[in-house]
Amino acid sequence: MRKILVLIGALALVGCTSAQPLAVDLTPSAERGLKLSQQSGCASCHGADFGGGTGPTWQGIIGQSVAFKGGSSGVVDRDYLVEAIKYPDKKLRVGYSVAMPYNNLTDDQISDIVDYIEALSQ
Ligand code: HEC
Numbered sequence: 001m002r003k004i005l006v007l008i009g010a011l012a013l014v015g016c017t018s019a020q021p022l023a024v025d026l027t028p029s030a031e032r033g034l035k036l037s038q039q040s041g042c043a044s045c046h047g048a049d050f051g052g053g054t055g056p057t058w059q060g061i062i063g064q065s066v067a068f069k070g071g072s073s074g075v076v077d078r079d080y081l082v083e084a085i086k087y088p089d090k091k092l093r094v095g096y097s098v099a100m101p102y103n104n105l106t107d108d109q110i111s112d113i114v115d116y117i118e119a120l121s122q
Pocket of ligand 1: 037040042043044045046055056057061066081082084085088089091092093096097098100101103105113
């Protein structure tokens, strides 16, 4: 019994320090999106918890107004996120000097990542 309690305690500790950025309930596709984002180098610019860094935050981004270089602006929704991942240089946001690199994610993988980004706005 004592051993089991120690084990549970150890697991709880691991849970607290794991790489899982935010304690949100993720659907299977959003879970895949999180893993893809970590494996594809997105976290290096968007933050270990996707709270932003060299690139903008993904937390609470759905519905936000964003300004683009050249004077136009838009509201972040699913279509915008898909486009931003597929064609990183199509719309450039004001306030960021580093260019986001192109990736070779498939449409399905991009969809999973966008599911994850949407989960960060729930
Ligand atoms: C070298 C840094 C860098 C890397 C790596 C990177 N990004 Fe970005 N990302 C940026 C910057 C800077 C912007 C904002 C400027 C712009 O519009 O290009 C951006 C914008 C975005 C946006 C639009 C969000 C918004 O607020 O406008 C999405 C979505 C996004 N990135 C997803 C990704 C994904 C998914 C990956 C991994 C495959 C990734 N990024 C990798 C730097 C990066």
